[in-house]
Amino acid sequence: MNSERIYQFIFSFGSAVTTALSPTLPYILLCTVAVLADCFTAWQLDKRVRKTYPDKTSKNSGKFKSSHFGSVLITLLQVYLLLIFAHFLHVYVTGSLPFNALKLAAGLVIGWQLWSCLENMSSCNGAKWAMVLQQIMVDKTARHFDIDPAVLEGLTGRRPEHLGDGTGEPMNNGRQRPSAFMATTLKPKPVVILGTAHGSNVPGKCSPDGKFREYRFSRDVIALLKPKLESLGYLVFVDMPSDEVPSPQNTELSLRCRYVNGICAKFGKDNCVYVSIHVNAAGADGKWHLAGGWCCYTSNGRTKADTLAECFYDAAITNLHSYIAYMDEGKHRGEYTEKQNPFRMDRSDGDRDLEADFYVLRHTNCAAVLTENLFQDNRADVEFLSSQAGKEAIAALHLDAIKSLFAK
Ligand SMILES: [Zn+2]
Structure with a gap:
């Protein structure tokens, strides 16, 4: 098979997949908007927390980081896979039942994200409507504090692994890690x-x-x-x-x-x-x-x-x-x-x-x-x-x- 045939095959395969999944596209679009709205409100909350608690946040962490971008992409991928799964579930398994699994899944995702948006908007917010919402919602303020790695070390007895030791090398090069038991028996700060x-x-x-x-x-x-x-x-x-x-x-x-x-x-x-x-x-x-x-x-x-x-x-x-x-x-x-x-x-x-x-x-x-x-x-x-x-x-x-x- 020459390379032109390969391109043709890939193109036909792509359009077949698109046709098969086309009923999910409007829902994918709606869910994407909901996930992005959640990100946007989280970013706004981050700015508010930084303004209100300058001593608990560092100056360079208010911007979008590549790690944030990565986690947004992973969330979106999970949502898309869920919608596609729900679509096939509806087509092949639950089609005769009086509900549409695809619509149900999209509704769940959008509801979940909107709730999270409202939590973001009402956290660290003195407005009256925010106080009312906060009676039933999680206050996400503390999640936006940057705790000094040295502090975490003091709390758990060791530096958290994901922070590394600054050398780029894996932590504890081959040495045995302190057990969870040891970590919990160390007196916290x-x-x-x-x-x-x-x-x-x-x-x-x-x-x-x-x-x-x-x-x-x-x-x-x-x-x-x-x-x-x-x-x-x-x-x-x-x-x-x-x-x-x-x-x-x-x-x-x-x-x-x-x-x-x-x-x-x-x-x-x-x-x-x-x-x-x-x-x-x-x-x-x-x-x-x-x-x-x-x-x-x-x-x-x-x-x-x-x-x-x-x-x-x-x-x-x-x-x-x-x-x-x-x-x-x-x-x-x-x-x-x-x-x-x-x-x-x-x-x-x-x-x-x-x-x-x-x-x-x-x-x-x-x-x-x-x-x-x-x-x-x-x-x-x-x-x-x-x-x-x-x-x-x-x-x-x-x-x-x-x-x-x-x-x-
Ligand atoms: Zn007083």
Whole structure:
């Protein structure tokens, strides 16, 4: 057979296949559009996650990568094979039944992809419709974080194989790999999730003269604290690092909890702690008050945060000597009530923490505390908190508390 005959044979074979499969073509087209829509919404979500959590994503991974392109092609091929299979199933097996297997398969694929599109669109999205959808849909935000390979190594005890060792050589050249048992018995890195207080766009939450702002103080303390925690080998996340936060407040708070619980799901809730860093206020009337002092909240009743809260009280007492001196002087000036204690406690149930039904404590899955670091409507407290020494003392207090919990 000469080469012209071969071309003719290939062409006739191709047109025979096309004719046989022609009923599937409209469905193939529709399913392709659905798969591409899913990719597009995933790409948009990726951009949103990168904007919202710049510290958890790297700059060069927002673009389409060849590996993404490859997985899209594989998905499309699987879909096409499913449709072709369904077509032949209909022609030769189920044709007499009152349903069309091809239409059914295409409907399933399109429904699946549209659901995934809606999940992509509602994840990491503060809009009201998105919050409603997220009641029943998966939050895909955490899937778009780039976790440092060194972190994964710390979690599993070895570098994940697919990352290689940078040399292009296979990992563990011939040596026996650590068994799954060994990997699971290695202690994972502790995970600390720091909660910022409020945002620049939240009204109030400042000193009566407006100079001290709670959102700023919380982020300043976290800026001091985070590198110190990381240098101890902990994995540290910040729930809302940006100055502006979504509004209204119930959206903001539920996004914070979603974020924390995403990390808990990824790293194990018993391995995580959440610490929300706030500043107290005695009134919302825009006036100076005489209340002051430091305290730490857990949810009501016995909670898994009680031990962490005890660590916090110990650390507060050892780190706030300079504040105690401030308070003594403030009392002379009449800026506190005479009986004001620098540490506010509730010993009635056998521990020192205060208890309240705070949303971020109740709806997070790991041990969670909220620290109220002095009062933003007390003159002497604000003076202390505004000083560099004050911020450093509050950061050191948090560092010591978290360190002593994980040393237990
Ligand atoms: Zn607050």
